[in-house]
Amino acid sequence: MSSPVVSSRNVLKRNSMRFVAALMAVLAGFVAGPNAALDAAPQHRDQVPGFYRLKVGDLEVTALYDGTGVFDPHWLNGTKATMDGVAKAQHEDPHMLDVVDTGFLVNTGKHLILVDAGAGTWWGGGALGRLAGSLRSAGYAPEEVDIVLVTHLHSDHVGGLTTQDGKRVFPNADVYVAKAESDFWLSAEIAAKAPKDAQPFFQSAQAIAAPYIKAGKWHAFTGSEQIVDGMQLVPLPGHTPGHTGYEFSSKGQKILFWGDIIHAQRVQLQHPEVTAIFDIDQTAAAATRHQLLSKLAGEDVLIAAPHTSLFPALGRLHKEGSGYSWVPVVFTDQWDENH
Ligand SMILES: [Zn+2]
Numbered sequence: 146m147s148s149p150v151v152s153s154r155n156v157l158k159r160n161s162m163r164f165v166a167a168l169m170a171v172l173a174g175f176v177a178g179p180n181a182a183l184d185a186a187p188q189h190r191d192q193v194p195g196f197y198r199l200k201v202g203d204l205e206v207t208a209l210y211d212g213t214g215v216f217d218p219h220w221l222n223g224t225k226a227t228m229d230g231v232a233k234a235q236h237e238d239p240h241m242l243d244v245v246d247t248g249f250l251v252n253t254g255k256h257l258i259l260v261d262a263g264a265g266t267w268w269g270g271g272a273l274g275r276l277a278g279s280l281r282s283a284g285y286a287p288e289e290v291d292i293v294l295v296t297h298l299h300s301d302h303v304g305g306l307t308t309q310d311g312k313r314v315f316p317n318a319d320v321y322v323a324k325a326e327s328d329f330w331l332s333a334e335i336a337a338k339a340p341k342d343a344q345p346f347f348q349s350a351q352a353i354a355a356p357y358i359k360a361g362k363w364h365a366f367t368g369s370e371q372i373v374d375g376m377q378l379v380p381l382p383g384h385t386p387g388h389t390g391y392e393f394s395s396k397g398q399k400i401l402f403w404g405d406i407i408h409a410q411r412v413q414l415q416h417p418e419v420t421a422i423f424d425i426d427q428t429a430a431a432a433t434r435h436q437l438l439s440k441l442a443g444e445d446v447l448i449a450a451p452h453t454s455l456f457p458a459l460g461r462l463h464k465e466g467s468g469y470s471w472v473p474v475v476f477t478d479q480w481d482e483n484h
Pocket residue numbers: 297299384405423
C-alpha cells in the first residue's frame with residue numbers, strides 16, 4: 146500500500162549514501178585531519194589597540210591608552226567615616242579604585258597636539274607606557290606631533306616624552322608647561338629640601354625635561370601667551386604648583402583636559418574634599434576641585450580626564466546629591482562625524 150513512498154525513500158537514501166561516500170573521497174584527497182587543526186587554534190590573549198576618537202567641532206580628538214593601575218586607598222586623605230565607606234565599597238567591588246592612565250591627541254587641521262604623554266618607563270612598573278604604541282595604532286607617528294601640552298610634571302603624565310637613555314620620543318615637538326610647574330620640579334634647590342620619598346618625582350621630571358631643554362624645545366608659560374588658536378589655559382593649582390588645564394573650543398563645542406583633578410573617580414566625585422597624598426598643597430587641591438566641578442556641572446563641556454576608571458577617559462559631569470556623577474563616553478567602533 147505504501148510501497149511507492151518506501152521505495153522512493155530507499156532510492157533517496159541510496160543516492161545520499163553514494164553522495165557522502167564520494168564527498169569523503171574528495172575531501173580525503175586534500176584535507177588531512179580537520180579535527181586536529183580545530184584543536185590547535187591558539188588563544189590570542191591580547192586586546193584591541195588602545196585608542197578612541199571623536200569630534201569636538203572641527204577638532205579630531207583621540208584618547209590614547211597608556212595602561213591601567215589600581216589606586217591604593219592609603220593614597221587618599223579623607224575623614225574616617227568616608228574612608229571606612231571606601232573600604233566597605235572596595236570589599237564589595239575590588240575594581241572600584243581601578244584607574245587608567247591616558248594621553249590625548251588633538252588634530253586641529255594645522256597642528257598635531259599631544260596633551261599629556263603617559264608614563265613611558267618612568268612610572269607604573271610595566272603596567273603603563275603603551276601611549277606611543279596606541280598613537281601608532283591610531284595612524285600617527287611620534288615625529289608628526291609638533292606641540293605637547295603637559296598638565297604637570299608628574300612622571301605618569303610626562304614619562305612618555307623621553308626614553309631612559311635620554312632620547313626625545315617626540316623629536317619635532319615643542320613642549321609647553323606652566324612656569325610655576327617647571328620652576329618647582331626643575332629646581333635643584335627645592336629638590337634638595339624635599340622629603341626623601343618625593344625625590345624620585347624631582348629626578349624623573351629633570352631627566353625627562355633635559356633633552357627638550359637642550360634642544361631648545363622646552364617652553365615655560367606664564368599664562369598670558371597664546372600658544373594655540375582656540376585654546377585657553379586654565380590654571381588648576383594645588384595638586385602641583387603649576388598644574389594647568391587646557392580648554393579647546395571649536396564651533397561652539399568645548400573640551401577640557403583637566404589633568405589630575407580626579408585620581409579615584411568613584412570616591413572624589415562624591416567627596417570632592419578627599420585629597421591624594423600626591424597633592425603638593427592639599428587645601429588648594431581640594432578648593433580647586435570644588436570650584437571646577439561645580440562650574441563644569443553647569444556647562445556643556447566634554448572632559449578629558451587622564452585617570453577615570455574606564456577608557457576612553459572622556460565624559461561629562463552632572464550634579465548628584467551633595468557630589469557629582471560622571472557620564473562616560475562609551476567605546477564603540479562606529480565613527481560619528483557629527484558627534
Ligand atoms: Zn599628578
